[in-house]
Amino acid sequence: xxxxxxxxxxxxxxxxxxxxxxxxxxxxxxxxxxxxxxxxxxxxxxxxxxxxxxxxxxxxxxxxxxxxxxxxxxxxxxxxxxxxxxxxxxxxxxxxxxxxxxxxxxxxxxxxxxxxxxxxxxxxxxxxxxxxxxxxxxxxxxxxxxxxxxxxxxxxxxxxxxxxxxxxxxxxxxxxxxxxxxxxxxxxxxxxxxxxxxxxxxxxxxxxxxxxxxxxxxxxxxxxxxxxxxxxxxxxxxxxxxxxxxxxxxxxxxxxxxxxxxxxxxxxxxxxxxxxxxxxxxxxxxxx
Amino acid sequence: xxxxxxxxxxxxxxxxxxxxxxxxxxxxxxxxxxxxxxxxxxxxxxxxxxxxxxxxxxxxxxxxxxxxxxxxxxxxxxxxxxxxxxxxxxxxxxxxxxxxxxxxxxxxxxxxxxxxxxxxxxxxxxxxxxxxxxxxxxxxxxxxxxxxxxxxxxxxxxxxxxxxxxxxxxxxxxxxxxxxxxxxxxxxxxxxxxxxxxxxxxxxxxxxxxxxxxxxxxxxxxxxxxxxxxxxxxxxxxxxxxxxxxxxxxxxxxxxxxxxxxxxxx
Ligand SMILES: Nc1ncnc2c1ncn2[C@@H]1O[C@H](COP(=O)(O)OP(=O)(O)OP(=O)(O)O)[C@@H](O)[C@H]1O
Ligand SMILES: [Mg+2]
Numbered sequence: 001x002x003x004x005x006x007x008x009x010x011x012x013x014x015x016x017x018x019x020x021x022x023x024x025x026x027x028x029x030x031x032x033x034x035x036x037x038x039x040x041x042x043x044x045x046x047x048x049x050x051x052x053x054x055x056x057x058x059x060x061x062x063x064x065x066x067x068x069x070x071x072x073x074x075x076x077x078x079x080x081x082x083x084x085x086x087x088x089x090x091x092x093x094x095x096x097x098x099x100x101x102x103x104x105x106x107x108x109x110x111x112x113x114x115x116x117x118x119x120x121x122x123x124x125x126x127x128x129x130x131x132x133x134x135x136x137x138x139x140x141x142x143x144x145x146x147x148x149x150x151x152x153x154x155x156x157x158x159x160x161x162x163x164x165x166x167x168x169x170x171x172x173x174x175x176x177x178x179x180x181x182x183x184x185x186x187x188x189x190x191x192x193x194x195x196x197x198x199x200x201x202x203x204x205x206x207x208x209x210x211x212x213x214x215x216x217x218x219x220x221x222x223x224x225x226x227x228x229x230x231x232x233x234x235x236x237x238x239x240x241x242x243x244x245x246x247x248x249x250x251x252x253x254x255x256x257x258x259x260x261x262x263x264x265x266x267x268x269x270x271x272x273x274x275x276x277x278x279x280x281x282x283x284x285x286x287x288x
Numbered sequence: 289x290x291x292x293x294x295x296x297x298x299x300x301x302x303x304x305x306x307x308x309x310x311x312x313x314x315x316x317x318x319x320x321x322x323x324x325x326x327x328x329x330x331x332x333x334x335x336x337x338x339x340x341x342x343x344x345x346x347x348x349x350x351x352x353x354x355x356x357x358x359x360x361x362x363x364x365x366x367x368x369x370x371x372x373x374x375x376x377x378x379x380x381x382x383x384x385x386x387x388x389x390x391x392x393x394x395x396x397x398x399x400x401x402x403x404x405x406x407x408x409x410x411x412x413x414x415x416x417x418x419x420x421x422x423x424x425x426x427x428x429x430x431x432x433x434x435x436x437x438x439x440x441x442x443x444x445x446x447x448x449x450x451x452x453x454x455x456x457x458x459x460x461x462x463x464x465x466x467x468x469x470x471x472x473x474x475x476x477x478x479x480x481x482x483x484x485x486x487x488x489x490x491x492x493x494x495x496x497x498x499x500x501x502x503x504x505x506x507x508x509x510x511x512x513x514x515x516x517x518x519x520x521x522x523x524x525x526x527x528x529x530x531x532x533x534x535x536x537x538x539x540x541x542x543x544x545x546x547x548x549x550x551x552x553x554x
Contacts, residue, residue, distance in 0.1 A: 055471055057467045057470060083470065083472075084473065090467070090471070093468065095468070096465055096468035096469060096494055097494065098489070108474075108490065112472060112473030112474055113473045158472060162472065162473065
């Protein structure tokens, strides 16, 4: 079980030759269920385009996608099942809220996939609990009078409430303050664990990507140009910089220390605790 | 899909047609519209076809792009064909109740639909090769003489340019919200017309809200930059007709007068 993309291509503008260079080309990848996959790439590299294929919002013009037993290709019909299976959180998902109350908005998805009254209520309650939104406090409020961060949580709950197996997060924290960002990500990956989801995580923040993904794909001009674990990908600092991408904070610090001749070890992504240790040891060497 | 709408869509290319003064292009489009009504015989469309083909070639706009723009008006063409084919008197080929298909009707249907198709193709060249800003500058320029009659030329042009400017934005926004609601299991395709209309509510509400927010922000940004209407406003680029403009205007003017006189005299 898992997700297999077999040579999929999608061009936005087929008629105009000059513009048809936009899209994704010949992408193949294979992901096991339950994994957290990070997707990085420069602006316009095709990350969102690729992600929209995972729940058939865009159908591949060539190639096919296999998600467990479902097959998506350019002739796919009956897309509701796949939309239920793959939940999709867009950039700025709060723009899609439209109901009078938070409850009704979250219930929209479950209703669409044909759940019964009581099932809907249970699904909404569970999704709100997952996102740490108090049911009694929020259910009758208008989504429009909430703060930005709360709106974002409601919008994500609308997707979670459909009980997907795969969750696509396309820059889920864009535009939030640093603390809300950190809290929301922690929450999302907690949900991934409790609900045993496969997660695709698109972000421009390399630290978040390093911290949360088990495997990373790097995109450039509609193609996958690099892949590997966080450790592998973020050790290729020159290549990443050539692609216009950054590196995690720890890699930057280690590089700096090396340039100044203080650090002689290998440059690789490590978490902040390990980084502190490295620096602590360097200080120790000096004091000797 | 919603993306197929080409009205108001500008495609940047470096071409002779793009470089023409917008006023020239607007006048030429109008002359074309007038001229095509003087055409009497089917074979004369060969000249129209040649003129249109040369214009498209010079504009460097892909033909497929232009043909795609015909899609939204397909219902109009079909309606024209039906109306003309069945409601023209003449030699009856086939009759059903009081609908009579006539030879004259068929000929007229072909004639009229060709006229509409050429009209749309040629005028869509105007919006495809002229950026919205230039288009409204052109309209303002042409309306300017009417300012003396208290016609609010500047305000009209500004309203149009804002509306045109936001068409692509609104289309993008609609596309994005529709996708988001589809991802939540919304179904815009199946069901009867009432169900289909109802299914648009989750798209329309967020769309209106964002449009109002945008309008508010735009008004604020304009005021913050000192916009206070037409008075004392100068242009970054003053419009001035070039040699090309004069030649093309002259050509179309002569052509229109010629077909006009010919259709009256003969
Ligand atoms: N609806 C569309 N119509 C035409 N071209 C598009 C459309 N959406 C995206 N593109 C083009 O396709 C390319 C890939 O876009 P995509 O949105 O997938 O990039 P991205 O990697 O998600 O970028 P970002 O990091 O800015 O979100 C871009 O060059 C973009 O201009
Ligand atoms: Mg994107």
